[in-house]
Amino acid sequence: MRKENPEYSRSDLGKAYTKIYGWLLQYDKEWLIRNSPYLRSTGNREKIDYLERDKELLSKAKLIIDSWSEHEGNLKRLVRKSRTGIINLLDVKASYSLFSGKYPLTTKYINSNIETVEDFRHRRIKIVMDTKYKDEIVTKNMVIEAANLKNYIRINIEKREKLLKYIEDLVTIHNNKFL
Numbered sequence: 001m002r003k004e005n006p007e008y009s010r011s012d013l014g015k016a017y018t019k020i021y022g023w024l025l026q027y028d029k030e031w032l033i034r035n036s037p038y039l040r041s042t043g044n045r046e047k048i049d050y051l052e053r054d055k056e057l058l059s060k061a062k063l064i065i066d067s068w069s070e071h072e073g074n075l076k077r078l079v080r081k082s083r084t085g086i087i088n089l090l091d092v093k094a095s096y097s098l099f100s101g102k103y104p105l106t107t108k109y110i111n112s113n114i115e116t117v118e119d120f121r122h123r124r125i126k127i128v129m130d131t132k133y134k135d136e137i138v139t140k141n142m143v144i145e146a147a148n149l150k151n152y153i154r155i156n157i158e159k160r161e162k163l164l165k166y167i168e169d170l171v172t173i174h175n176n177k178f179l
Contacts, residue, residue, distance in 0.1 A: 002037065010036050050102050057090055057106040064089045065113045078127065080120040086110050118159075121149070125167060129174050137175050140167050 001017050002008070013036070014021040024032040064071070064086055071089070072079050079085060087099055087110070100107040115123070128146045129138065144150055144167065153160050 002035070008037065010039070013037070054103040054105045057092065057103055058109055060090055061086060061106050061109055065110075078120075078124055080117065081113060081115040083110055083114050086114070121147075121152075121163070122166065125149075125170060129170060133174070137178050138171055140164070140171050143167055143171060 001013055001020065005013070005016065008016065014025075021032075065081065068079075068081055083096060087094075087096065090106075092099060092103075094102070125143060125147045128143060132146050133142065144153060149163070153163065156163075
């Protein structure tokens with residue numbers, strides 16, 4: 001097999017001679033390893049300076065978080081500032097555990113700037129009131145409907161009262177501008 005195809009890698013041989021390669025792998029693995037092509041270099045083996053990369057990602061993360069409303073404008077919808085969302089915008093292909101281990105400065109900054117689901121809900125309510133109902137008197141139910149919270153309020157009994165109180169307070173402050 002190797003004499004006929006000297007340029008083939010191990011995986012190329014396995015694909016071209018599936019049955020033979022599979023049999024050797026199962027019954028004479030040592031021989032197969034001894035007689036297989038050497039492993040080729042798979043690319044750049046430079047050492048990465050993770051501290052320097054962390055500093056670069058930190059400045060990029062600051063830009064992303066500072067321009068979050070612009071990001072939402074491009075998407076034409078509100079988006080919660082989540083850890084995953086920010087890391088995806090950084091365009092780093094790593095799981096969070098790997099990311100946090102290699103980039104502690106960036107991780108700390110991201111964690112201090114993420115939005116909880118409740119914070120996002122509150123921001124959404126404020127934005128609805130400041131945009132859709134900017135120049136008019138509003139009711140609590142109008143805000144709930146516009147902020148798409150009807151189902152949430154119906155389902156989440158334990159958080160309902162707190163959110164309704166928050167909406168009532170904002171509605172009162174908002175409507176007092178018109179009195």
